[in-house]
Amino acid sequence: MQPTAEPHNATLVEKTPLETYVPPAKPSLIGLSRTELADCLGEIGVAPAQRKMRVQQLWHWLYFRGARSFDDMTSISKGIRTDLAERFTVDRPEVVAEQISNDGTRKWLLRLPSGDNVERAHEVECVYIPETDRGTLCVSSQVGCTLNCSFCHTGTQRLVRNLTAGEIVGQVMVARDRLNDWADREDGTRRVTNIVMMGMGEPLYNFDAVRDALLIVGDNEGIGISRRRITLSTSGVVPNIVRAGEEIGVMLAISLHAVRDELRNELVPLNRKYPIAELLQACRDYPGASNARRITFEYVMLKGVNDSLDDAKLLVKMLKGVHAKINLIPFNPWPGTAYECSDWDQIEKFSEYIFNAGYSSPVRTPRGRDILAACGQLKSETEKLSARERQTLRAMAMTD
Structure with a gap:
């Protein structure tokens, strides 16, 4: 049966950002292209x-070795390191809390400083899913979400702002x-x-920053994750x-459903x-879609909403001519939802x-449900914790 409860803001197609990014007084070099460096x-x-030689050195230290301070960049002259440290940082988001699921999934609550005003610092969630043959990192593109999908916990949030490439x-x-996962990892x-x-x-409503970030992540002289191992999911921002x-x-x-x-x-x-x-x-x-590079739907x-065999038949019919595979996702419940899993x-x-x-129609194994880290569950639940609980989680994250 269809749920009787009215989906959250069901008539709203898109949300407007509440804020714009305010850079800190000393900006981080993280997320900058070679030209910007x-x-x-x-x-x-x-x-x-x-500059070309120095850019290559910076790129290597930032994105290949993961340097956390300019002092670590020993192949760069001390004078340049000192000058860089006066104007810039190599800061990343701050880990406020880390939760580890029974299945090994990790969810991090990350704070994003905004200018010098701590009260305006925003937070997002990022999830690491370990598997036998891979380790997948689920990355956020906005504080909140532009969209309002009725089955998605994240969609019940306000859209605060887009994230920067950094x-x-x-x-x-x-x-x-x-995860101790940089170039000096012992087993390589x-x-x-x-x-x-x-x-x-929604990544495609933050196109420029997402593009610039993924080009850095996929650069083989730095972080070096192949573009065939990077997947961008969209709810359908057609343009x-x-x-x-x-x-x-x-x-x-494609988030089809x-x-x-x-x-x-x-x-x-x-x-x-x-x-x-x-x-x-x-x-x-x-561009580039083929049997070897299929689009995932x-x-x-x-339950009782979109899971009939008639739906399956229409799905097959409508995907004719598309290089496709279908990823079936058991619904992950969240507090207040009107839906049930099939x-x-x-x-x-x-x-x-x-x-x-x-x-191909694999059924995605739910991961991290016990810490609300599964598909559709992200909503920075840790924002609801008391100050003491947040302080405890933060201390645990710092000492792990």
């Missing part, structure tokens, strides 16, 4: 002829810091092997989908602006039909 070197008087890259760097392996832009926010393929070139995931416009209008209100037919055409036009399984046998029947039609 060269400009910073120019500000401290480095001669143009030296704040997005900074989440990856914090994860590597916490990496714990963070995959990135998914599936945290708080920016093809642009993402052209300017970023990562894997694409319904095969009829009437239902998707409720589950994903953005559908009123960009209906299913327009969304699918953008997917067909996505995410489909959360909601019964397991129904999920299996749905998956079997899609598989028999020739599409």
